[in-house]
Amino acid sequence: MSQAIPNQLPPVTLDEAQQQRLRKLYAEIRCLVCQNQSLADSAADLAVDLRHEVQSQIAKGSSDEQIKRWLVERYGDFVLYKPQMQASTAILWAGPFVSLALGGLIWKLVQRRRSINRVPNSALSAASELSVGGNLRGASAAGTAAPSADRSKPEGFGHRVSQAPEVSNAERANQLRRAKQLLLSDDDQRGS
Amino acid sequence: MSRWIRAGLPLGLFVVIAWFLLKGLDRNPREIPSPLINKAAPHEVLEGLDFLDVSAQTLKVNDLKGQVWLLNVWGSWCSGCQVEHPLLNRLAAEKLLPIVGLAWKDAPAQSRDWLSKLGNPYAMVLMDLQGKAAIEWGVYGAPETFLIDKDNKVRFKHVGPLSAEIIDKQLRPMIEQLKR
Numbered sequence: 558m559s560q561a562i563p564n565q566l567p568p569v570t571l572d573e574a575q576q577q578r579l580r581k582l583y584a585e586i587r588c589l590v591c592q593n594q595s596l597a598d599s600a601a602d603l604a605v606d607l608r609h610e611v612q613s614q615i616a617k618g619s620s621d622e623q624i625k626r627w628l629v630e631r632y633g634d635f636v637l638y639k640p641q642m643q644a645s646t647a648i649l650w651a652g653p654f655v656s657l658a659l660g661g662l663i664w665k666l667v668q669r670r671r672s673i674n675r676v677p678n679s680a681l682s683a684a685s686e687l688s689v690g691g692n693l694r695g696a697s698a699a700g701t702a703a704p705s706a707d708r709s710k711p712e713g714f715g716h717r718v719s720q721a722p723e724v725s726n727a728e729r730a731n732q733l734r735r736a737k738q739l740l741l742s743d744d745d746q747r748g749s
Numbered sequence: 750m751s752r753w754i755r756a757g758l759p760l761g762l763f764v765v766i767a768w769f770l771l772k773g774l775d776r777n778p779r780e781i782p783s784p785l786i787n788k789a790a791p792h793e794v795l796e797g798l799d800f801l802d803v804s805a806q807t808l809k810v811n812d813l814k815g816q817v818w819l820l821n822v823w824g825s826w827c828s829g830c831q832v833e834h835p836l837l838n839r840l841a842a843e844k845l846l847p848i849v850g851l852a853w854k855d856a857p858a859q860s861r862d863w864l865s866k867l868g869n870p871y872a873m874v875l876m877d878l879q880g881k882a883a884i885e886w887g888v889y890g891a892p893e894t895f896l897i898d899k900d901n902k903v904r905f906k907h908v909g910p911l912s913a914e915i916i917d918k919q920l921r922p923m924i925e926q927l928k929r
Contacts, residue, residue, distance in 0.1 A: 560826050561824055561826045561853070561854040561855065562854050562855065562856050562878060564879075564880075565878075565879070566879060589781065589889035589890075602854065602880070603880070603883075603884075603888075603889055603890075606879075606880040606881075606883075606884060607884065610884060629784065630784060631784065631785075631884060631885065631886070631887040632781070632784070632887045632889065633781055633782055633783065633784040633887070634784075635781045635782075663758070670751075
């Protein structure tokens with residue numbers, strides 16, 4: 558396999574300011590042969606040619622914008638790492654902001670739902686009455702299963718309940734029902 | 750209602766993301782859409798190039814005006830060009846349209862050698878020793894093939910070796926339509 562003939566173009570001399578512009582410009586231009594390298598990093602043949610072209614255009618006095626337009630006319634928007642703002646790239650530019658706004662909207666909705674679902678004070682006090690006879694979990698277990706649920710449950714599940722024998726299971730079930738009603742009615746009022 | 754939103758939102762998001770990822774699967778990042786499509790072909794830059802002196806030279810660059818023609822960018826250093834070359838030979842034998850070769854940064858002696866070995870499908874071969882013409886045409890890798898219509902507009906571009914399928918399914922119908 559033969560080799561492509563090397564670049565024989567005469568070198569372009571640039572002053573300090575022009576070289577600075579060149580470096581900045583290079584970093585914004587994509588090498589199309591090795592796509593994830595900038596034009597500055599690339600050693601591919603085409604990159605050598607393109608670098609020479611950019612250099613001579615700077616020497617000729619073209620502006621950065623003119624050089625970029627020249628490149629885009631030939632190689633398309635893809636040649637620039639930072640695409641220009643235009644109709645076909647609007648989604649690209651607006652996309653992150655739109656998703657951010659969308660995310661914020663969803664977050665706000667979720668926050669609002671949370672505050673609706675927060676247990677209102679009246680319900681909380683009813684629920685705290687229950688804790689006289691034990692924690693909510695113990696009470697609900699006793700209340701929903703059966704009023705005459707056996708007290709001989711092994712330690713670790715119902716031991717708090719058994720510490721307050723003066724409240725009967727039937728009473729506790731009633732309290733629980735009231736608490737539920739309160740919670741539900743509050744939710745309805747706020748929800749509607 | 751809100752339950753539907755709660756269930757539908759993640760599902761909807763999933764569908765959107767999945768769609769984009771799926772589309773990405775069969776997209777080739779090497780295939781960069783040419784900004785030249787439906788625009789004027791950079792004709793003048795070809796006029797400034799020298800011919801490769803191979804015997805089958807029948808055309809001049811100016812003769813191409815008002816014709817439907819194919820520009821094929823190649824080099825003897827390019828392995829993909831060798832792959833598509835028999836197909837170009839076959840297409841040239843059909844005499845459907847003139848095929849112009851642009852020898853991109855290729856030493857003339859090697860171009861000549863290559864064509865005498867593999868056959869010459871080109872109505873003319875232009876030598877782009879400096880790679881300037883290739884840049885004007887937005888070439889970034891050989892082989893590349895352009896179809897130009899009677900109004901000197903670029904109508905089709907293919908990057909990479911042509912295949913029989915591309916020629917039969919895309920190129921030939923377009924050529925026939927443009928020649929009408």
